[in-house]
Amino acid sequence: MTVQTSDVSRETLERLGRYHDLLLKWSSRINLISKSSTFDVWNRHIWDSAQVYRLADSKMRWADLGSGGGLPGVVLAILTKENAPDTTFTLVESDVRKATFLRTVIRELDLNATVIVSRIEAATPLDAQVLTARALADLSDLLSFAQRHLSPDGQALFLKGETWEKEVETARESWSFELAAHKSKTNPNAAILEVREIERV
Numbered sequence: 470m471t472v473q474t475s476d477v478s479r480e481t482l483e484r485l486g487r488y489h490d491l492l493l494k495w496s497s498r499i500n501l502i503s504k505s506s507t508f509d510v511w512n513r514h515i516w517d518s519a520q521v522y523r524l525a526d527s528k529m530r531w532a533d534l535g536s537g538g539g540l541p542g543v544v545l546a547i548l549t550k551e552n553a554p555d556t557t558f559t560l561v562e563s564d565v566r567k568a569t570f571l572r573t574v575i576r577e578l579d580l581n582a583t584v585i586v587s588r589i590e591a592a593t594p595l596d597a598q599v600l601t602a603r604a605l606a607d608l609s610d611l612l613s614f615a616q617r618h619l620s621p622d623g624q625a626l627f628l629k630g631e632t633w634e635k636e637v638e639t640a641r642e643s644w645s646f647e648l649a650a651h652k653s654k655t656n657p658n659a660a661i662l663e664v665r666e667i668e669r670v
């Protein structure tokens with residue numbers, strides 16, 4: 470795995486642990502993660518999200534689309550807090566109850582993040598330098614979201630499941646983009662797609 474307990478400071482690990490506990494506590498009331506994954510939140514969600522961190526450019530303005538329970542946005546904000554505390558995170562989530570959870574986590578863990586409760590398509594363009602999304606939509610739709618919210622020289626990092634190669638093929642029919650596919654460390658069939666220079670063709 471890219472980030473392991475030995476790679477992060479005691480303070481960061483403690484914050485991740487508090488996030489883990491809040492995620493589990495709130496999941497009993499709202500659907501933040503699937504029931505089948507609650508037995509292994511560290512590997513299935515936290516380390517899965519954390520692996521994005523080392524692929525990201527060192528930039529100030531990050532945004533996470535369809536954050537849900539904060540994956541990967543909250544995990545990345547926790548990892549960034551110690552090394553680059555001025556980095557700002559915007560989490561876009563249309564579900565009001567999930568947004569309330571995200572605001573609670575941000576407050577309790579003192580993260581440099583804000584939540585926008587809105588449809589991604591309707592939110593004011595964010596001009597993000599690093600844009601992330603996980604389990605949100607197929608790649609063609611993600612590129613459309615990125616066209617709205619990614620800065621022209623920005624980097625998008627999308628966590629995709631096993632259909633990623635097919636999604637890339639389909640997206641190439643309507644979009645031109647630079648792509649680097651990084652194999653996931655937590656799921657051998659999944660990938661993190663690093664995308665830049667996105668244009669509709």
Ligand SMILES: C[S@@+](CC[C@H](N)C(=O)[O-])C[C@H]1O[C@@H](n2cnc3c(N)ncnc32)[C@H](O)[C@@H]1O
Pocket residue numbers: 501502534535536537538539540541561562563564567587588589590602603604605
């Ligand atoms: C399947 S969940 C994934 C959540 C999180 N990224 C994760 O990996 O666990 C997708 C989330 O995106 C939100 N969402 C879906 N479409 C959206 C849209 N168009 N605008 C804003 N939020 C959206 C949903 O409310 C949901 O919380």
